Amino acid sequence: MNIYVSNLSFNVRDEDLQEYFAEYGEVSSAKVIMDKFTNKSRGFAFVEMPNEEAAKKAIQELDGAAVDGRTISVSVARPREERGGNKGGGGGFQRRNNFSNSRY
16 A cells, blocks of 8 residues: 655655554555755655555554654555646737837
């Protein structure tokens, strides 16, 4: 089961998450999401646990828990929604020059 963890302290690392969730069962992966420009935590993470019952127990026990001074939120991760590109055309801003016929 894929688990979403939010409101994380910026000090929490992958290894810390692995430890927190390992108390409830096997953890396949634990990944704090990092900003690609600053390489600092974005304050949320994903944890994978292969055993659904262990994952549900971890969610129940850890949701609302204090971790490194912050109350975290833990829930089942939802699939990422497709980001629709701008498929429509036109609609751009066009500057109008009211002085086009003047001699300035």
